[in-house]
Amino acid sequence: MQESEIINIINDFLIDEFEVEEEVIQPDANLHESLDLDSLDYVDLIVVIEDKFGFKVQKEDFVDIATFNDFYKYIASKVMEKQA
Amino acid sequence: MRRVVITGIGVYSCIGKNLKEVKESLYQGKSGIGIDDLRTEMGFRSSLTGMLEKPVLKGKLGRRQRIGLAEEGEYAYLATEEALDMAGMEPDFFEKNHVGILYGNDSSAKAVIEAIDTIREKKDTTLLGSGSIFQSMNSTVTMNLATIFGLKGVNFTISGACASGSHSIGMGYLLIRSGLQEQIICGGAQEVNGYAMGSFDGIRAFSTRMETPTKASRPFDKDRDGLVPSGGAATVILESYESAVKRGASILAEVFGYGFSSNGGHISRPDVDGPVRSLSMALEQAKISAKEIDYINAHATSTPAGDGFEAQALDKVFGEHRPWVSSTKSMTGHECWMAGASEIVYSLLMMQNDFIAPNINFETPDDDTAKLNLAVETVNHNIDKFISNSFGFGGTNSSLVIGKFK
Numbered sequence: 001m002q003e004s005e006i007i008n009i010i011n012d013f014l015i016d017e018f019e020v021e022e023e024v025i026q027p028d029a030n031l032h033e034s035l036d037l038d039s040l041d042y043v044d045l046i047v048v049i050e051d052k053f054g055f056k057v058q059k060e061d062f063v064d065i066a067t068f069n070d071f072y073k074y075i076a077s078k079v080m081e082k083q084a
Numbered sequence: 085m086r087r088v089v090i091t092g093i094g095v096y097s098c099i100g101k102n103l104k105e106v107k108e109s110l111y112q113g114k115s116g117i118g119i120d121d122l123r124t125e126m127g128f129r130s131s132l133t134g135m136l137e138k139p140v141l142k143g144k145l146g147r148r149q150r151i152g153l154a155e156e157g158e159y160a161y162l163a164t165e166e167a168l169d170m171a172g173m174e175p176d177f178f179e180k181n182h183v184g185i186l187y188g189n190d191s192s193a194k195a196v197i198e199a200i201d202t203i204r205e206k207k208d209t210t211l212l213g214s215g216s217i218f219q220s221m222n223s224t225v226t227m228n229l230a231t232i233f234g235l236k237g238v239n240f241t242i243s244g245a246c247a248s249g250s251h252s253i254g255m256g257y258l259l260i261r262s263g264l265q266e267q268i269i270c271g272g273a274q275e276v277n278g279y280a281m282g283s284f285d286g287i288r289a290f291s292t293r294m295e296t297p298t299k300a301s302r303p304f305d306k307d308r309d310g311l312v313p314s315g316g317a318a319t320v321i322l323e324s325y326e327s328a329v330k331r332g333a334s335i336l337a338e339v340f341g342y343g344f345s346s347n348g349g350h351i352s353r354p355d356v357d358g359p360v361r362s363l364s365m366a367l368e369q370a371k372i373s374a375k376e377i378d379y380i381n382a383h384a385t386s387t388p389a390g391d392g393f394e395a396q397a398l399d400k401v402f403g404e405h406r407p408w409v410s411s412t413k414s415m416t417g418h419e420c421w422m423a424g425a426s427e428i429v430y431s432l433l434m435m436q437n438d439f440i441a442p443n444i445n446f447e448t449p450d451d452d453t454a455k456l457n458l459a460v461e462t463v464n465h466n467i468d469k470f471i472s473n474s475f476g477f478g479g480t481n482s483s484l485v486i487g488k489f490k
Contacts, residue, residue: 019147040148040214047213056208 001083003076006053010072013048027069034068053079088260089489091333092171092321094163095429098134098276098314099416102166107433110441111462115298115415117312123278123285130290132300134314134417136276145232152218152228154195156273156421159317160187160225161232164269167319168233172333173267175234184237184265186256187225188248188272190421193280195219225273225317237265243421245476246385248272249318250424254342254482256322266327272425274315281313287352291386301418302445303384303411304391304453311385314417318426337432340469340485341370347479354390354475359383359397362481366471367401370485375405376469377485379440381431383473384411385418394473395452406457408465410443424474424482435467435488 014020014035024034037045046057055078065071093103098116100106109116116134123131139158141150153161168174173183199216203209218227223241230239238259244251249272256268284290291310293300301312328335343366347358367374380398384391391411398409412430413419419426434441440463449458469487 017147043210043214044151047211050206050211056210 087325088339089335090337092167094166094319096159096162097316113442113444117297128285132312151215154192154219156275160273163317163319171321178234182237184268186252188252190243194277197279244480247474247476247482248421250474250482257339267323271319272422273317274420274422276315301386303386306448306450308386312417318429335489338489341366343483345481354393356396362483363401366483378467379470380409381472382411383475392452399455409456410459414444
């Protein structure tokens, strides 16, 4: 899976399932502030990542993710880890 | 004691998605019953059910508000939205007043079963997602609607089997009557899916007249062979007379009496004495005699035993007065936890529009049902006061007397 494909999948579910406005999704914007996520939303983010990419994220992993770009990179690295 | 009035009603059912459609179906005697092929695949004896469109709430409610709503909660939201609109209650009113909610619901089987399937498959409870818990609890409807509408008054669910919706209105009536609450959103909701109905099917509660679905629910008819499950939601806004006047709200009706009882007998087999006591108590509370009732919305679900016992109870209480009787379940099927509330909405629509909806599919009486004055076709008739019965497993009974506000 290419990184561009991963980014598209993530942006699609953020727009469709989390009802995020498309213009809010900017690579350098802060993920947590832009999405205004509460503790329940993180649970749903874990569910959708498992569904789309087939691996389970730990809630603690989100601590090191600041921007959308960080999020894309984190998912991409996990996907590659899985493919290797 | 305060007078308790009704200032708003709303409904989402298999005979219409709003009051206008439902009123038309009631007048026309239109059935909402069909076949659910999924139940046939799951090995049900009967695949008969009320047929409802799945509501689309995206665009109406935000994601967080939607994902906690189970199927019955979606119906309840729409019915409540319609009722609040009629009552003229808006978010600003909820902010400044302690409006309560008491809703009847006695299962959320689909949400529970789907969660268990996920746990078994994934072996990770996080993967249930955050909505599962709020969909799975019996109080799913009240917890979600109280949050969505920002309610600040009494807030809990009433589980009284197939009398849940009726008891919710009865309990709301008591709280307002005693001065503890000014406005309460009452109602009943019922999920419509195979998961919720498998165990009913297993005890052979359902009609198997699958070749003619719209004729399967035939309350009081000699050839009735079981109930047809159905559902949706209905909301009734109760309010103190003083509150309605202060707000300038239109008063649709007054709640005059609530009677309740328990059979103290078999868990599923009904009897005559329990319903007689509940009916008599409702009339006593209303301080009216049996002859003042113009219409009885019967509980009659189309089961061989239940309808016969109810007919005997009605004969015992109303005897020679013989008011008009019909069971709207002939059209809707048995809306279970919702039925006690929806049948108040149906009866109010009849009262507002001067007709008695027909007990469709009644062809031949038996010894018990011959004693009733059944409306087998639509009757154009004034209703000043009506009584509505709801009975449930465990022998729970509820009767409500409602009439025109004068």
